[in-house]
Amino acid sequence: MPVKKNISERQAALRKILQQKVFDSQEKVLEVLRKQGFNVTQATVSRDMRQLKVSKVSDSQYGYRYVVSNNILPEDENPKSWTDGAREIMFSGNLAVIKTLPGYASSIATLIDNIKAPEILGTVAGDDTIIVVAQQGVPFEVLQGRLKTVIAPPSSRKKAKG
């Protein structure tokens, strides 16, 4: 097994590991990481978890467990930079789940429908939640990028370099 050393690869692996199984200590997570060829220490796991905003919460079924957020909104992001009441976007498989202020969901869903992105099959809106269904095989990042063009105000986006 080759020794892997890429940081984002390791953090991606960490994220996946935490999603697949319940752990109650970083040491145990570390064991799995090492079996996958990431030869690091607990200190690094701790630092990775901080960067990924992993949190440890009590879980009635399993004692303690780690939870890795799918939330792409930075914690310190200015809420005003998000239009139309959208509060957070999360991803799971070929779906995106958008939480909004109460009552905003359907209007935002309409905006999403209107961009007619080829990789978006459709949306369903409740009162404060939207589910966006992406075409099969569309990478998370692509879907995220599309949705940002609707939900993030253009002024907050970096100017194109050319």
Next chain:
Amino acid sequence: MPVKKNISERQAALRKILQQKVFDSQEKVLEVLRKQGFNVTQATVSRDMRQLKVSKVSDSQYGYRYVVSNNILPEDENPKSWTDGAREIMFSGNLAVIKTLPGYASSIATLIDNIKAPEILGTVAGDDTIIVVAQQGVPFEVLQGRLKTVIAPPSSRKKAKG
């Protein structure tokens, strides 16, 4: 200063304290609790946090903070359970589809939202159908277990001796 000793009063105070200010250790939270007349120790704060499902998460690049979910569902509240309206639960990938009696969907979806399960990204309710989106990688059994805590009849509640 009167010494308060009621548990739920203390946990309510803890909740409020955590919502109002950023703390990075239980000791510091404890100081505030003590100033409010709750004469306990850090161990109790730890236990309270466990019960309230408080989680510690990295705040920005540096620093940690506690996060307490905004909705609590007192265990012995629901005088009459909405969950009687749920008829069927089915799973497909990272989704659960719940069929309900006509008109019950949104009420039950709200109950599901209120448990703030970390593995549930969100729900969308129609009139008699709810779609629950789980976090990627969450095993079917875990999602099922979560939903059962809402939808299963309160037979798990303490019974008279039998």
Next chain:
DNA sequence: TGAAAAAATGTATAATTTTGCAGCCGAATT
């Protein structure tokens, strides 16, 4: 290139959190 700066990591340890255990207290039972 190579030097300097920045980033990443390990080590050892500090800081924090969790928990086993025993005592306490109140409710229920005898």
Next chain:
DNA sequence: AATTCGGCTGCAAAATTATACATTTTTTCA
């Protein structure tokens, strides 16, 4: 009343997590 039972808590120790510092690795830039 005394006993039992069960939940809550403090104490102290164990377990876990975070970090200061040194070292190594990577990046930058001339």
